Amino acid sequence: KKLTIGLIPADGIGREVIPAARQVLESLPKSDSSPQFEYIHLDAGFEYFQKHGVALPEETLVRLREECQGALFGAVSSPSHKVAGYSSPIVALRKHLDLYANVRPVASVSGTTQKPLDMLIIRENTECLERIETDANGLRVAWADRKISEFASRRAGTMAFNMALMRDKLRRSTSAPSLWQGPPKVTIVHKSNVLSVTDGLWRETVRAVKESNPDLYGSVTMEEQLVDSMVYRMFREPEAFDVVVAPNLYGDIISDGAAALVGSLGLVPSANVGDNFVVGEPVHGSAPDIAGQQKANPIAAIRSAGLLLEHMGYASEAARIYEAVDGVLREGQICTPDLGGSSTTQEVTDAICKRL
């Protein structure tokens, strides 16, 4: 089957790690059942905005919708001050394609981290945004609209419970030892002791996903964790988590913390998932401090290509990519400076391709 993948490197190290992910996809062994890839290069990002006045060109959106079955996004450099006319293209993309859940697996490769962990963070992907308006005196009023809707919370919650069941099924079907031994578990992150209206609705809605579907989700344990103690507990006993589901901003923060536990932001992938489209995207940003120097760890982007395949229904191709990556990490010889090595982006990519 032919699969057309949109490649959107965007800014900074996105331009180094997205070509690496493509090289890995092209190195997958060919079989009758494996897909045949075609790629379309698409523009977006802050640098593109500086040249053309738009961060997400219409053509990128149209070609994604009409020609692609999935996409890989690198990273954008978003300025920390407000730039007139600029807004983040990845936020816009998530919105336009209704990619309502950001799925972020964070797992350690045995023997490479101090504490083992194997968790899947589901980050609600469409809410908690902001707006600005001008008051009667022409002065600016900034609102952090902490919108939490029953609709979005239910979709994110449903994704979390489904993923918990899927992971459980996968663990049962493989002989490899798994870190998580108990029944599948979903941890709901919130701060409804303080934000009782917004986070209260989030908590109640996600809980109701399980409570109103006892036949489907009865086997899944449900627990809650306030976001601050979530950070504390995650650093002390990361092995205590299976699937974690959080509102947009909390999910963002927790995932960078989890990345520290596995050794680098350069290792953690994500998939922006909707009902009709998937965009793979490393969790890290454009890393201007190392961009253009072949120092970027390509593994987050390569694993994101795996996640993209997984969510498009090609689980065995995805598993091959994960195994090749884990193999290189376990060997520990070839790694980029973020993991204490001195290999280049290209050398790590080549090592993974060789294993494939």
Ligand code: NAI
């Ligand atoms: P960052 O994730 O770009 O970098 C944080 C630190 O981790 C840096 O020291 C960087 O060198 C390191 N790092 C990140 N990815 C790495 C990789 N693959 N290999 C090795 N080291 C890696 O976050 P930062 O510095 O806060 O933001 C930089 C820019 O990226 C900002 O403009 C920010 O807005 C943007 N950003 C974009 C995101 C996206 O596109 N989804 C997400 C996060 C930040």
Ligand code: MG
């Ligand atoms: Mg982030």
